Amino acid sequence: MTDALLQVDDLRVTFAIAGREVRAVDGISFTVSPGATLAIIGESGSGKTVSCRAIMGLLPAGTAIGGSARLRGTELLGLSDAELRRHRGSDLAMVFQDPARSLNPTMRIGLQITEAITTHRKVSKREAQSQAIELLRLVRMPAAERRFHEYPHQLSGGMRQRVMIAMALACRPKVLIADEATTALDVTTQAQIMELLLDLQQELDMALIMISHDLGLAASYADEVIVMYAGKIVEQAPAAGLFGAGGAVRMRYTRALLDAIPHVERSAHTLLPVVSGRPPDPTALPPGCSFAPRCGYAEDDCLAKVPALAEHAPGHSWACWHPCENGGAA
Ligand SMILES: Nc1ncnc2c1ncn2[C@@H]1O[C@H](COP(=O)(O)OP(=O)(O)OP(=O)(O)O)[C@@H](O)[C@H]1O
Ligand code: SF4
Ligand SMILES: [Mg+2]
Structure with missing residues (x-):
């Protein structure tokens, strides 16, 4: 695709634990276009966070990483720390699940945002402070000037996540990765933060990679959905192609995920x-x-050979020897 902003090819991440290999990410490829929203779903341990951390250059030193991740053609994997710092923030930024753990409890939030700005940009302290207040306004922080002087413990969970988003946006990244950014919040606040992220995506014309446990969110907001299982992409399609009227899930794991949601809740935000x-x-x-x-549909070939991910219909790829017919809805 020529308009790719982020192009990930055959990304592989292997950890060594007590002499045993953990293939956390096993050859995933995807493309993100400017301004698009990609949802990555899959159960715990499927490799969602590790994939994004690899792209961000945030995995522990010594982790074996293979494949390629290019941002507008520039290879990100294997860059030096200094080069990575230049890309992090200005090109790619990530917001994590737990704002309480990501913020420094002993520093006023204004100073933390100001530092996020001065790390990347040569601006005066005064200019950085005024940009920090602007960022707090951008993330709709109530009473931004007053909150600037407060400590993280003086803020609600939702406000702390707004601070994390403000810091992530300090250098106007082209791609924002939200790794379960709303999971630790109560349901009402989750919806507000999600709305904020989507508004900001439009305002700042960013691409958004949304890692989520919430199939409802993926269905409602994503352009494209990736389903991961055990380090691999097992199904990939436009959101409407999976969830919409006439949507046709093919891979048996994706189907099992959807069938496990009670029917009455299918349209609601569902964990x-x-x-x-x-x-x-x-x-x-x-x-x-x-x-x-x-899998209730496993046959002998399933136990013997790994099904490869292949594009079986335009824009729709899956990896399954015996895929669902007609979406397989129960
Ligand atoms: N630093 C690490 N060292 C060793 N193994 C790791 C490390 N980080 C992650 N893993 C392993 O890599 C695999 C993928 O983990 P990852 O955090 O990407 O899962 P996830 O899909 O984000 O799950 P969750 O939904 O729980 O956040 C898991 O088996 C995990 O135990
Ligand atoms: S390949 Fe076989 S075991 Fe795997 S999901 Fe498809 S039917 Fe089930
Ligand atoms: Mg994770």
Whole structure:
């Protein structure tokens, strides 16, 4: 695709734990266009966070990373710390789940935002402070000037997340990654922060990568959805192609996720449902399809050969030997 902003190809991340390999991310590829929203869903441990941290250059030193992640053609993997710092913030920024742990409890929030600005830009202290207040206004912080002088513990959870978003936006990134940025908040605040992120995406013309446990959010807001399982992408399609009227889920794990949501709640924001059975041990993946031990449709070939992700219909890829017919809705 020629208009790719972020192009990830065959990204692989392997950790070594007690002499055993954990293939946390196992050859994923995707493209993000300017201004687009990509949702990444999948149960705990499927590799969502590690994928994004690899792209951001935020994995521990010594982690084995392979493949490619290019931002407007510039390779991000393997850059030096100094080069990465230049990209982080101005090109790519990430907001995490727990703002309480990400903020420094002993520093006033104004100073933390000011430092986020001066780390990346050569501006005077006074200019950085005025930009910090502007950023607080941008994230709709009530009484921005007063809050500037407060400490994190004086703010609500939602306000703290607004501060984290303000810091992430300090250098107007082209891609914002929100890693379950609303999960730790109560339901009303979750909706407000999600609305804020989507408004800011429009205002600042950013691409948004939304890692979420909330299928309802993915269905409502994403242009494109990636479903991950055991480090791999198992299904990828436009959101409407999966969830909309006439949507056609093909991969059995995606179907199991959707079927695990009670029908009455399907249109509401719904936490990632629990599919029966356990996710596989990442140090001992089964030889064929990783989902086979939990799949009611597994046959001998599923146990023997890994199904490759392939584009079987325009824009719609899946990895399954025996995909659902007609979306497989129950
Ligand atoms: N620093 C690390 N060292 C070793 N293994 C790690 C490290 N970080 C993550 N992992 C492993 O990599 C795999 C993928 O983890 P990741 O955090 O990406 O999952 P996730 O999809 O984001 O899950 P969740 O929904 O719980 O956030 C897991 O098996 C995890 O235990
Ligand atoms: S490949 Fe086989 S085991 Fe895996 S999801 Fe498809 S039907 Fe189930
Ligand atoms: Mg995660």
